[in-house]
Amino acid sequence: MVRFENVEIRYRGKEAILTDVSFDLGEGNFHFLTGKSGAGKSSLLKAIYMGIFPSEGKINLFGRDISSITKKEIPEIRRRMGIVFQDFRLINNLTVRENVALPLRIFGTKGSIIRRHVPELLEWVGLGDHLDDLPTSLSGGQQQRVAIARAVIARPVLLLADEPTGNVDDTIADRLLYLFKELHRTGTNILIATHNENLIKKFDYPVLRIEDRKLLFSD
Amino acid sequence: MRIFKLAGSNFFLGWIMTSMIYLALLAVLFSTVSTLSFDKWRSATQDLVTIHVPNPTERIASDDGATRLDETLKILRAFPDIESVTVLEKNDIERLIYPLVEKDILKNILLPALIEIRLNRSDILPDLNTSIKNLSTEIFIDNHAELFLPDAKTFSGAKKLFSVIVSLTLFVAMISVIFAVYSGLAINRETIQVVHLVGAKNGFIARTFQKHVLKVLGFSSACGTALAMGTFFILDRLLKVAFFGDVEIDIFKQINLWDWIIFMLVPVSYALLGIIVAGLSVLILLRKQN
Numbered sequence: 058m059v060r061f062e063n064v065e066i067r068y069r070g071k072e073a074i075l076t077d078v079s080f081d082l083g084e085g086n087f088h089f090l091t092g093k094s095g096a097g098k099s100s101l102l103k104a105i106y107m108g109i110f111p112s113e114g115k116i117n118l119f120g121r122d123i124s125s126i127t128k129k130e131i132p133e134i135r136r137r138m139g140i141v142f143q144d145f146r147l148i149n150n151l152t153v154r155e156n157v158a159l160p161l162r163i164f165g166t167k168g169s170i171i172r173r174h175v176p177e178l179l180e181w182v183g184l185g186d187h188l189d190d191l192p193t194s195l196s197g198g199q200q201q202r203v204a205i206a207r208a209v210i211a212r213p214v215l216l217l218a219d220e221p222t223g224n225v226d227d228t229i230a231d232r233l234l235y236l237f238k239e240l241h242r243t244g245t246n247i248l249i250a251t252h253n254e255n256l257i258k259k260f261d262y263p264v265l266r267i268e269d270r271k272l273l274f275s276d
Numbered sequence: 277m278r279i280f281k282l283a284g285s286n287f288f289l290g291w292i293m294t295s296m297i298y299l300a301l302l303a304v305l306f307s308t309v310s311t312l313s314f315d316k317w318r319s320a321t322q323d324l325v326t327i328h329v330p331n332p333t334e335r336i337a338s339d340d341g342a343t344r345l346d347e348t349l350k351i352l353r354a355f356p357d358i359e360s361v362t363v364l365e366k367n368d369i370e371r372l373i374y375p376l377v378e379k380d381i382l383k384n385i386l387l388p389a390l391i392e393i394r395l396n397r398s399d400i401l402p403d404l405n406t407s408i409k410n411l412s413t414e415i416f417i418d419n420h421a422e423l424f425l426p427d428a429k430t431f432s433g434a435k436k437l438f439s440v441i442v443s444l445t446l447f448v449a450m451i452s453v454i455f456a457v458y459s460g461l462a463i464n465r466e467t468i469q470v471v472h473l474v475g476a477k478n479g480f481i482a483r484t485f486q487k488h489v490l491k492v493l494g495f496s497s498a499c500g501t502a503l504a505m506g507t508f509f510i511l512d513r514l515l516k517v518a519f520f521g522d523v524e525i526d527i528f529k530q531i532n533l534w535d536w537i538i539f540m541l542v543p544v545s546y547a548l549l550g551i552i553v554a555g556l557s558v559l560i561l562l563r564k565q566n
Contacts (some may be wrong), residue, residue: 106473131476136475146470150281159279163476207474 058106058214058246061272064114066100073112074100080204082248087241090250092267099143102191102217103266105248106140107131111176112234119214136164139208139245141218143260145200147192151204154188158212178206182236183229197224205233211239216240218249222256234260242252279394279471279484285456286492292452293493296445297500297543298507303445304542305508306529308440312530314431321420323359323395327352332413334391344391344412351407358404359560364390412523448548453550457485457557461565468562482558489554490547497543 067073082088085223092098103109104116107123109156111193116123118134126134139160147156154175161171166191179185182202184195184228201224216237222230234256241247251257257264266273279345342350345363352361369387377385400421408415431526461468468481512528531539 108473130473132472132477133475138475140473146466146473148279148467148470151508159471160474163474163480176484 058084058086058119060115060117061104062115062117062268062274064104064111066097066104066109068109073132073270075267075272076270078114080274081257082113082246084246084247085244087237087262087266088246088249089260089262091246091252091254091264092258094252096267097270098267099219099274101239102140102250105215106135106138109257113181113239126170130242136160136208137214139211139213141201141204141208141214141216141221142217143223145192147200147203147207148153149191151187152191153184153195156192156203157206157210163257164211166211171237175206179203182206183232198226198229201225202229202233205236209245212240212243213245216245216247220251221249221252222251222253227255228270230256231259277288280460280467280488282456282463282485282488283458285460286488289452289456290492290496292419293449293496293546294503295497296452296502297497299505300442300445300542300546301500301539302507303441304437305504307435307442308428308535309436309530310431310434314428318424318428321424322348323398324420325393325395326402326418326420327389327391327408328416328418329389331386336411343393344415347411347548348391348408348415351411352393352404353393355400355404355407357400359394359396362392363383364392365526367523388402442542446549449546449551450549451552453489453553454557457554458561460485461561462556477563478559479556481562482555482560485558486551486555490551493547493550497547501540501543 059080061080064075064078065073066075066078078101090098090101100109104111105118106127107118110116112125115154118126119137120227121130121134130240139147148159149233151159156178158175161174176185176188177190182205183200184202187195192203195203201221205218213237218237219235222233229252237247238260239251245259263274277350328349329348331346332343335341336344336347341536349361349363352358358461366387369390373387408417464494471481507526
């Protein structure tokens with residue numbers, strides 16, 4: 058589903074962040090992506106959701122080489138992904154409910170389905186009482202859960218999460234991980250970037266580790 | 277669901293669009309009323325000529341001692357393709373001249389006789405002129421259509437001016453829509469990025485902007501139309517009372533259903549064009565940004 062072949066990632070005019078990265082995430086995977094702060098975890102995720110294109114090498118997403126993908130095709134591919142951003146990227150003038158409903162609205166889902174599913178999911182992530190609140194009135198942890206709910210509401214094939222438990226306590230972190238596990242069980246492939254070693258140890262999933270701009274595999 | 281923050285540009289756009297629609301409606305109304313008045317005036321004076329007979333009572337050197345006026349009438353009645361011949365009464369002539377000349381002066385002036393004739397065909401005028409000039413070179417014909425020619429040019433010029441005004445308002449309105457879209461995209465840059473990452477196509481963003489623009493333009497159209505109607509009403513009253521006294525000038529009476537339809541199409545077309553321009557601007561600007 059996601060295949061990197063000798064990929065190099067660099068921002069314009071700067072030194073390469075990742076070099077010679079090769080890996081293959083097939084169907085039914087749940088991986089942690091770890092590494093020190095600034096190691097390039099977010100950049101690797103960014104390359105997967107086509108926020109940045111590789112300076113060298115090949116990236117293959119859902120059977121398509123991204124260098125041959127047209128601009129018009131990018132949204133179609135992104136629709137198969139759910140992304141949890143490190144800085145949440147919630148839309149501050151939309152309520153919690155509207156933020157979570159956004160992907161469904163974009164995909165043209167029926168209003169009745171949106172009205173049923175969104176409160177259910179928000180209840181599940183512990184924000185049932187904040188449906189009509191604006192993100193700015195929520196704590197960092199609550200905003201993170203809204204971001205997660207938005208990423209998973211459309212049942213993506215691939216979920217990319219950048220430090221999804223960075224702003225929540227251990228109890229909520231465990232709960233979110235169980236949500237991811239549940240999603241994985243129902244067929245969503247998951248790649249979580251985190252530097253929370255405790256979490257990695259607690260949930261026994263394969264780990265992709267970035268060290269010295271290279272990607273290493275460890276179990 | 278207000279995904280984008282557009283309150284600032286909406287306020288700006290709302291005011292501009294209201295003003296432009298108001299101006300356009302005024303221009304359309306003035307154009308319509310002046311065209312209708314012109315047509316009415318032209319149809320009333322078509323094929324109408326006035327013959328001036330100076331010294332009408334002067335005897336012509338003939339056997340029966342007929343006057344110059346009698347001889348002129350004799351020619352006119354014998355002439356083919358003349359529909360009607362009306363000799364204006366002295367009172368009518370005085371009433372025509374009165375605003376220009378004092379009544380006392382009129383007593384001392386020997387007024388010419390005026391004969392108003394309506395022709396079936398206007399191409400007989402040269403022959404008619406020759407026949408009358410044979411009688412006396414002092415008698416002459418006033419062709420109303422010819423007299424009306426400079427006024428026709430003025431009306432035509434005014435109509436063009438109103439068209440230019442409408443075009444300019446439309447231009448300003450559409451530029452404002454583009455500007456509002458441009459600033460809206462700049463302000464919502466981060467949100468647009470998120471929406472793109474969630475999987476939205478440019479078309480979704482364009483439609484969202486169009487919905488915003490539709491709301492603003494709908495409101496502006498209603499306000500602009502209401503203001504224009506208010507202005508027409510005031511003008512109608514002013515024209516009736518202040519300027520023309522007992523002469524009936526009724527703007528609303530002159531405008532028929534078809535004119536009203538054209539009139540109402542102005543705000544509707546501004547709104548529709550605005551939506552199309554907004555959508556296209558979003559698509560073009562996003563394509564440039566990507």
